[in-house]
Amino acid sequence: MNLAGQWHYAMQIMPSLLSGVQMTLSIFIFTLIGAIPLGIIVGLGRASHFKPLKDLLGIYVWIMRGTPLLLQLIVVFYGLPIIGIVFQRYNAALFAFIINYAAYFAEIFRGGLQSIDRGQYESARVLRLTYWQTIRKIVLPQVMKIVLPSIGNEVINLVKDSSLVYVIGLGDLLRAGNVATSRDVTLLPLLLVGIIYLLLTAVLTFIQQRVENHYSYFK
Amino acid sequence: MLELKQVSKRYGRKTILNDFNLTVNQGEILAIVGPSGAGKTTLLRCISGLERIDSGEIQLDGKPFDPYINRDNDSVTGVVFQDFQLFPNLNVLENITLAPMLALKKDKDAARKQALDLLKRLGLDGKEQLYPYQLSGGQKQRVALARALAMQPRILCYDEPTSALDPDLRQEVEKMILGLKTDGMTQLVVTHDLDFAKQIADNIKRVEAL
Known part of the structure; x- marks a missing residue:
C-alpha cells in the first residue's frame, strides 16, 4: 500500500476506532466519578481511629490491590452470578473499575490526610467547627493539593487499564484496533490506537497541570 | 471568673496535672510559667476543651463548666496556638470569617465587617487578601488572634506566644496583650519566659514538672 492507500485505509477503520474510544472514555469518566468520592470516604475511614473500620x-x-484487575473483572461478570448477583457487561466493568480504583485512591487520600497537622483539626475545633466542616473547608483543600500528582498518575493509568474490559466482551479502543489488525493483517490500526492513547494522555496531562496550577495559590 | 479545682490529668500512667488549682479573674491577665514538660500546654488544652480532665472541677462564674463538652455551645475560650495554625488554604479574611459564619451563623457581610475592624485594630489593614505563607511570624500571630477574637470568647488563651517569634517582637506581643486588657479581655498566657510573664501579668502561677 502506498501512502495514499494507507491514509484511505486509516480513514476507513477510524469510525470503528472512534466508537472504541467512546467506550474507553465512558469507562474512564464514570469510573472517576464513582471512584474518587468513594476513595475519599474510604481514605477518611482508613485514617480514622476506629480500629474495626480501619481493619475492615x-x-x-x-x-x-492484591489481585489483578483483570481477575476482578472476570469475577464480577462471571463469578457473581453464581451467588445471584448479575450485572450487565458494561455495569460489571464499571463496578469492578470503581471498587478497584477507589482502593488506590483511598490509599492516596489516606496518605494526604495523615500529612495534615493535627493542629489544624484542633484549631478548627476550638473555633467550634464541626468535623465535616473541618474536613470540607480546611482538610480536603489541603489534601487535594498534596495528592494531585499521585491522582494524576492513577488517572492516566486508568485510561490504559480501561482496555481490560475486552475480557468480558466489551469493545473498547484497543479491541477495535486488535480486530482490524487481525482481519486486515496490518499493524497500522494498532499504531493508530497508540497515537489515540497518547492524545488522550496529552489532554489529561494538560488538565492535570491546570488543576495543579489552580491549587498553587497557597502553600 | 474561671476556676480550676483539684484538676488532674493523666496520659496513661503519667500524671501531668495533679490536684491543680487555679483562678483567673475577669479582665485580668494570668501567666502560667514553668519549665518544659511541666504540663502548661496540657493545662491550656484542658481549659480550651481539647482534652478531658480526669478528675476535679472547672467552674465558670461559680458554676460547673466542662469545656470538653461545652465547646460546641458557647464561645468561652479562644486559643492562639504556639505555631498559630492558620488555615493555609484560606486567605487572612477567610481565616477570620470562616468560624463566625459556620459556627455563629453570621452573615457574610457582618462577618467581613467584624474581621476588617479586627484587622485594623491589630495593624493588619490591607493584608486581608494575603495567604498565610505570605505573612511574617508576627503577622500570622496577629491573624490567629483576630481569628480567635472574632468568636468573641470570654477568655483568651495563648500558648507560648513569644517562642515562635524573633526576640525583638516580644514587646509587640506585650503591647498586643496589654491592649486587649484595656478592652477588658480576660487572658491566660502560658509561657516559659518569666521576664515576659512579669511584664504582662497581674498574677503569675508557677507550675513544676511532677
Whole structure:
C-alpha cells in the first residue's frame, strides 16, 4: 500500500476506532466519578481511629490491590452470578473499575490526610467547627493539593487499564484496533490506537497541570 | 471568673496535672510559667476543651463548666496556638470569617465587617487578601488572634506566644496583650519566659514538672 492507500485505509477503520474510544472514555469518566468520592470516604475511614473500620477497609484495600484487575473483572461478570448477583457487561466493568480504583485512591487520600497537622483539626475545633466542616473547608483543600500528582498518575493509568474490559466482551479502543489488525493483517490500526492513547494522555496531562496550577495559590 | 479545682490529668500512667488549682479573674491577665514538660500546654488544652480532665472541677462564674463538652455551645475560650495554625488554604479574611459564619451563623457581610475592624485594630489593614505563607511570624500571630477574637470568647488563651517569634517582637506581643486588657479581655498566657510573664501579668502561677 502506498501512502495514499494507507491514509484511505486509516480513514476507513477510524469510525470503528472512534466508537472504541467512546467506550474507553465512558469507562474512564464514570469510573472517576464513582471512584474518587468513594476513595475519599474510604481514605477518611482508613485514617480514622476506629480500629474495626480501619481493619475492615484495610482488608478491602488489600484484596483490591492484591489481585489483578483483570481477575476482578472476570469475577464480577462471571463469578457473581453464581451467588445471584448479575450485572450487565458494561455495569460489571464499571463496578469492578470503581471498587478497584477507589482502593488506590483511598490509599492516596489516606496518605494526604495523615500529612495534615493535627493542629489544624484542633484549631478548627476550638473555633467550634464541626468535623465535616473541618474536613470540607480546611482538610480536603489541603489534601487535594498534596495528592494531585499521585491522582494524576492513577488517572492516566486508568485510561490504559480501561482496555481490560475486552475480557468480558466489551469493545473498547484497543479491541477495535486488535480486530482490524487481525482481519486486515496490518499493524497500522494498532499504531493508530497508540497515537489515540497518547492524545488522550496529552489532554489529561494538560488538565492535570491546570488543576495543579489552580491549587498553587497557597502553600 | 474561671476556676480550676483539684484538676488532674493523666496520659496513661503519667500524671501531668495533679490536684491543680487555679483562678483567673475577669479582665485580668494570668501567666502560667514553668519549665518544659511541666504540663502548661496540657493545662491550656484542658481549659480550651481539647482534652478531658480526669478528675476535679472547672467552674465558670461559680458554676460547673466542662469545656470538653461545652465547646460546641458557647464561645468561652479562644486559643492562639504556639505555631498559630492558620488555615493555609484560606486567605487572612477567610481565616477570620470562616468560624463566625459556620459556627455563629453570621452573615457574610457582618462577618467581613467584624474581621476588617479586627484587622485594623491589630495593624493588619490591607493584608486581608494575603495567604498565610505570605505573612511574617508576627503577622500570622496577629491573624490567629483576630481569628480567635472574632468568636468573641470570654477568655483568651495563648500558648507560648513569644517562642515562635524573633526576640525583638516580644514587646509587640506585650503591647498586643496589654491592649486587649484595656478592652477588658480576660487572658491566660502560658509561657516559659518569666521576664515576659512579669511584664504582662497581674498574677503569675508557677507550675513544676511532677
